[in-house]
Amino acid sequence: MNKAGSKISLSEMEDGQYGIIDSIAGGKNLVKRLADLGITKGAGIKVLRSTLFSGPVQVEVCGSRYVLGHGMALKIIVVLND
């Protein structure tokens, strides 16, 4: 189990876990695209559901739900909350 306070990528989070985005290790365009959706450093993010075989994840950020591809989830680093 991942403990609260540990830093992991979004793709490693389990369903229902919540954390604060610590950094996004993507290219400029990707980070901007995500920021336009409110997915940015400091925002709270909750994993709602993931798919089999490391597919995309469904997340909730500031009241909106998004689907993020696996490659992108790898790049989003999150500090876990309780």
Next chain:
Amino acid sequence: MTDEKKINIVLAGQGNTGKSTVFNFLTGLHQHTGNWAGKTIEKLEGTLYYKGYTVDVLDLPGIYSLTTYSVEEVISREYIVTQKPDFVIDIIDSINLERNLIFALQLLELECPVILALNMFDLAKKKGIAIDCQKLQDIINVPVIPTVASRGSGLTDIIDKVIELKEGGKDFIHLSYGKEIEKCISELSELLHDVNLPYPPRWIAIKLLEKDKEIIKSIREKKPEIIVKVKQLGEDLEDIHGHDSSIVIADERSHLASQITRDIVKIAPHRKISLNERLDIITTHKFSGYLVMILILGGMFLAVFSFGNWLSSVLDPVFLGWHNWWNNTVGITFLDSLGWSAIESALALFQIALPYILPFYIILYILEDWGYIARISFLMDKFMHKMGIHGKGCISFIIGLGCNVPGCLSCRIMESRRERFITAVLVTLVPCSAVSIIVFGLVGKYVSLLWAFGLYLFAMVVVFIAGKLSSKLLLGEPVELIMHMPDYKTPHVKTILYQTWDSLKEFIYIAAPLVIISGVVIQAINLAGWMPAISTFLSPVTVNWLGLPAITGILLIFGILRKELILVMLAAYLGTTEFADVLTKPQMITLAVVSMFYVPCVATISVLWKEYGWKKALAVCILEILFAILLAGLVKKLLDFVF
């Protein structure tokens, strides 16, 4: 006098906000569609007559931001800046207020008169989201109006407000971002006062810091020294914030939006799990999600094909009657027959459009409006990634199974040109309903159903391999899926009907010219008696390599018009539908394989041509012809062992 009574407004907003519902409500039947100059993106305009005013309404494409990631975004901001509409109505999805506010902030930067319409206000309330509109209005200093577009409520309030403000004056306030950023912005704005560009200086300053390619280019041409300053300021910002200045601005907007949201929104504590949540748990579940998807899509195809087969069995005799009437009253000379083939080609379009495409679109738009399509993209993303495209491409494949034409058109939902093109090419390989007539009418009936389904499976494998290849061959980074997951909501009948109507119209408009012209040309060749010569000419391929009767050369030429003609013409030439008398089982399978892949039909070629230019369309056709011949030949060799 008349000038004073004219107002023009544009509707802006992100996808899934009910923008098109607002547009349809306001303009009703007074709409016309066109294209943005030089672009293949649809431009929707309409007119509303209200309280003595003529209100011209333009519906901008649904977009997520006003930065230059996509053509739609550039079009939208150019339009707002250069055409200076009287008002920009930003349609906001109240349930996703925070994200929508980020977009609203970008609109406000453009310093155009904005009115915010908080749409789906009722659904937000139901979810326990209480929004203080007055407070929002005070913070951002633009009118805020709650609306429920599906019921039409609040929409006339918008227009009333527009008229009220049109008669009064307008003023702007700037929302401030962080202190250091504001300092950079004002320093740059000073320098920008005398550059002669249609944009507000503050906006140019922000875009320069955001490293917007187009803006940097135009400033470099006018005042290159500003770019040096931008670099220096950008580096300062990077030192303070620790990342690229372009990201600093985007972050800042996002934080401001979240701060405003906190100020104006009260969320009721979680009650029991909502119906939406429960439905979502089932429909996006690791296992049951796929089961539900198969049931829904299977049901959809079953419904479409059974309705389609019924309706075409009703339509066919009617059109046959018209043909007989034509022969009897107009005549059967060379020109008369050509005239009929033009009419027949046009009728054929309706023969596909009414029985198959119409119900297909209706069901598809119901699923979309309900919110299910996004779930399919979610479930299929991983699989689609193996072909180098992301989950949204799956929708085009599903549509392509009905008909390749709307399938190819739907590739517009893909973000980059590269992905659009890859998806469109793959869709042309997906067996459409016309191909299914051949597969089931020939192989399913005379060989076995198992073989027919096997061919479908085979087609899937081919599409998959082609996808893998093309994503390797076509340079460029694959785009990752970023998609908003809408809540399930009750489908809105009027919106669905409008969308269906628009799509059907588009299908006919795009396909008709090429379909009719090629129908006449092929008929002319036929009447001139050149077909036997052509079939002899093609016989090295058809007879020697594929082992088919020489006549198939002619069939395959007719098949370019519509694939099912291969079977229809075969029956006509043989004078019987007892195909087993003339074709062996391996021949049937080989013919089906060729028919599946050898070339997209004329209507599909029209779409490829329109969307990607004639060169690419031609290249796709030639490649697919060669590929199909090669593949079918190999299949034939293998079949010789089996049978």
